[in-house]
Amino acid sequence: EQDIQALVTEIHEQVSDDQIAILLESFPLKLRLTLWQALSDEAQQNIFIVMKHESRELLLSTLEDEQCLPLLTKLDAVHLLELSESLNDRFIDYAVSNMNAKQRSLYKKSCDYALDEVGHWQNFTEIQLPQRLKLSAVKKVCSKKLPSFTEVIYIVDDNGVLIGEIPVNAIFKAESDQEYRDSIDTDVEYLLSNEDIADASEKLIDLDRSALPIIDENRCLTGRLDLPTAYRYKEQTLEAQLNQSGGLVEEEDLFGNVWQSSKNRAVWLGINLVTAFLASWFIGLFEATIQQVVALAVLMPVVASMGGISGSQTITLIIRGLALGQINDSNKKSIIAKELKVGAINGVLWAIVIGAITFIWFDNPLLSLTIFISILGNIVIASLSGVWVPWILNKFNIDPALSGSVVLTTVTDIFGFIVFLGLGSLLLL
Amino acid sequence: EQDIQALVTEIHEQVSDDQIAILLESFPLKLRLTLWQALSDEAQQNIFIVMKHESRELLLSTLEDEQCLPLLTKLDAVHLLELSESLNDRFIDYAVSNMNAKQRSLYKKSCDYALDEVGHWQNFTEIQLPQRLKLSAVKKVCSKKLPSFTEVIYIVDDNGVLIGEIPVNAIFKAESDQEYRDSIDTDVEYLLSNEDIADASEKLIDLDRSALPIIDENRCLTGRLDLPTAYRYKEQTLEAQLNQSGGLVEEEDLFGNVWQSSKNRAVWLGINLVTAFLASWFIGLFEATIQQVVALAVLMPVVASMGGISGSQTITLIIRGLALGQINDSNKKSIIAKELKVGAINGVLWAIVIGAITFIWFDNPLLSLTIFISILGNIVIASLSGVWVPWILNKFNIDPALSGSVVLTTVTDIFGFIVFLGLGSLLLL
CATH class of the missing domain: 1.25.60.10 (MgtE N-terminal domain-like)
Incomplete structure (x- = not known):
């Protein structure tokens, strides 16, 4: 002990x-x-x-x-x-x-x-001084130990309205009240307290400043947003995306409560179960075909997973583009055109490779043709779905970073199985 | 125009x-x-x-x-x-x-x-002054516009060795050379130029400072690491993980060169193809069984995907734990024990649900039993694999964040198919 x-x-x-x-x-x-x-x-x-x-x-x-x-x-x-x-x-x-x-x-x-407004994230370590304070008093306040990230002091009027800011070293350099007042920069960058925290964080980071003042609707200084807070917010967003792509609703403690962890993970398992049974149901429609051509069942995972990967490649790009506001109605067509081309190139490439392997394995040219068409079709469709799935989710105000990949995999799985097994029924029975 | x-x-x-x-x-x-x-x-x-x-x-x-x-x-x-x-x-x-x-x-x-050493990431905007400079000269230098993130000035001796640092406001407050010298803090936090950039970034962020001085093997000041650089490094790491989980080797421009994009994406499609055909080969071993009980083929995606999700939930936690150095030989057993419990709880839960749905759908108690055991087994094994796959990759110095999920899905797919189809052969033929 x-x-x-x-x-x-x-x-x-x-x-x-x-x-x-x-x-x-x-x-x-x-x-x-x-x-x-x-x-x-x-x-x-x-x-x-x-x-x-x-x-x-x-x-x-x-x-x-x-x-x-x-x-x-x-x-x-x-x-x-x-x-x-x-x-x-x-x-x-x-x-x-x-x-x-x-x-x-x-x-x-x-x-x-x-929670998404700047005001919620402000801290109150900024130093603000009334405008009418004399230089000697200002110097006295500023010669004490300053809080971290304090490169400037904010100046407010009697009502607390933000007038301007002055760099710490300019305060000390000033030798008269007049010189001090002249060094106050009245054209300052600021944030509004009800501004979106995501935009505000970007702005602060872009400006390469260590903090920005926050003012309310009356232009009164209420606090400041500092760089660590801005980056921590950004990090949170990225980490939430990573957790989600790993199938976790919330982050967990390594030794978290077993029941709590189980509950946290059960959510995605449940969602996944619905989509998996949906895929199964579509496969079930082709039971007769599979019974006669078992090779179709053997090759199903290949068709499904190639579509899944292609789709998630496109959706990863699109989600980032949507988050940065780079994608809009006017360039949507060009993006689809580009993804179609990329999908066609990889589709043809891998359809040939997989078609050839299938031919060597099963020695059945029609089976080979079936999988050739299915892979090509599924990769192209997956690339397109990678654009429109997040686009539509976004229109409905659903965050595509959190739910996009589930919807997408469901689409590519089902499409892949229908084309592969449907085509198999036509060509092989 | x-x-x-x-x-x-x-x-x-x-x-x-x-x-x-x-x-x-x-x-x-x-x-x-x-x-x-x-x-x-x-x-x-x-x-x-x-x-x-x-x-x-x-x-x-x-x-x-x-x-x-x-x-x-x-x-x-x-x-x-x-x-x-x-x-x-x-x-x-x-x-x-x-x-x-x-x-x-x-x-x-x-x-x-x-690229992974602090020295590569240093910038040279720090202000350093020779120790023997007089206060008046120091004040003159520091009264000019200071670079961003300059809260302290670094003091070096004639050989450029870092002696200490002094806050900007303390310089101006000092009224005599003696007072100035007394305010120099000689017990400063610093980084070594050949230190690992990941550790150094963490350190700077933890300390809540806007920059830290960097010294070389002779204790000479060579530059500084500032907070934006530290956070940018951290962000890069997170984004690389996100791209990988989306199946991209490198980030792409939305309108990047079509051939370049296709090449970037072909890498993961190729890797995935190998693992998909491996799974197919194992399914192929059970062709005879599938032909007689087509329902097994219909339900395959359910078994595979439940295992895949469980495994990726665990691996997401373990990868973060490994990156933070929280996982070591002494607590590995406890982590495995906890993941086993969580796996068992979700395994039993979803095995019952899936067993029941299967019974309602196919009205075959033995098929129901087969999938019950397979789901339970696959979720438990997937949870364990989520611990040991990244653990082993890490031992071999392979970054589990980049390759862990491919290895894991291959393991859970193959295990799931073998148990499900093998058990099906035993119980249903």
Whole structure:
């Protein structure tokens, strides 16, 4: 017990809080709890903030309530907002009641915004100074330790309206009130608090700035969006896409609750089951044919999987193009034309290869012709579907990054089976 | 012609270079070239730098050589490094010969490092000042416009060895040489130029700093790694994973060269073909069985796809765990135990559901039993394979993020078919 305590203290001195959070996840739950208890209260509070969403939920659900509460006592508005989706209301209320008045009002302010609005993601570490402050007072404030990502100070009027900004080094260079006022840049880039966070993040990243001020509808400065927040938002989007392509609804802790994990994964298995049985049903329509030409059953996976891969290649490009706003009604035709060409080239190439292998294997020219036509048709159709499936989902406001590939595979599977088995019935019976 | 010119100039005034780069990609090649020609020389040079790798290659291959060269005349070391993988040697030589001596030596310096070393990614916008400089001189240098992400100034000795750093505002606050020297923080976080860029990026992001100094083996300051570069590296890694999961070897331009695109996609289609025929070969072993019980052929896609999804759910978690170093010999057993439990729960659940549907559909209790056992077995085996496939690939230094899912699907397909058709042969013939 005491050994663990000493070891954990030692590790905590060497390793950053973020790294400890990652490290903790590599231990099964029981051992993880022992290690957690060995951390000092302060270490627990800091590591709790940087843990992964799922691991934090897991921890809270394992600890006694009285052990959870200390973790929440020192949260400021920004931290609580980050945590709020993984905390239940009782804990949030407790955390809010433990804040000082300023942090509480900041928290309430951010809560007014939806999750996709800039205001929800703002932090309040910016330094803002009233316009009428004298240079000497300004210098005094700015000579203290500045928060990270502070290259400029924001200047506001008596009503809190954003007037302009001034680089930190320009403040100190100024030798008179006049010089100081002249150095204030009044033509500043800013974000609106109800702007879309995705657009705002792109804008901040494009401008190569470390933060941008956020103003509300009255042009009052409410906070700022910093570069790490912008990138973290972007990363989240990419990671959600990756999880989805792996068939997970939500990210999981490596040692997450078994029932929770099972539930998370059951969703996609269930969706997949519906589409798989749909494909089976279409195959079932050709039972008589398969019975007479079993080779068709043997070759089915080849037809289905070549179509599936082609389709997902196209859809990956199209989803990115839609996300960046590069695809619209006017260039849709040209994109389809290009995908058709690419599909035709790969279709012919692989139809020949597969047709030849089939001929060598089964020594049946008509079977060879059947699979030649099916592969060519399925790859071409898959390439086209890779364009129109996400396009249509997008029109209906369904995110194609999350549901596109299921719809697409269903289409290519079913089309592939119908053409292959249908053509087989015609040519081979 | 003149109208286009006016329109393009208008757009260029309104929209950032990054956005124009994205916009250009939404036009088919011919129109894109017309728009490109309408941009001013300076705009072309700036937009060229921020374009996507693939679009840049496409542009260079379309333009005449004499039109390409002006794009390269004003590149500095950092920009040329970013571009170097998409430029052929002739263009690189031209760009290098057009640099001034300082940029050329910086470029050479970065080229000495491998692509995965911090040194390759450094930029040279940091401000470094010799230790013996007087406060007045320091203030003079720092009162000019500072490069982005400059919160601290680095101090070096006569040999260029990094001594410490000082926040910009602390420089100006200092009133005597002594006070200035006392404010220099000599205990600074730094990166080594031959450190791994992935680790270094994580470190910079964890520290919540906007840049870190980079030193070489002699402790000399060589440059700095800034936050946008660190995040861009991380993003690249995520995007490569996303492209791979979509079956693309490389990202493509929406209107990329048709032959080039076809080649890019043919790689995965070819790999997939090998695994698909492998599965077919195993199905072929059971031709006699299928001929007598066609329902087995009808239900094959259900068995294969349920296994495929289960496996990819597990592998997604494991790949992330391996990348973060959370998985090691000591906790491997616990992870396998947990995945076994999750696999068993979903296996039993979906085996019952699928068994019941099969019974209703085919009214054959033995067929129902066959698929029950196969689904249960395949989901459990797939969950286990999701752990050991990436684990083994990792041991052999093969990136599981790029090749794991192909190997995994092959395993689950073949296992699923063997159990389902083998068991079918035993129970149903």
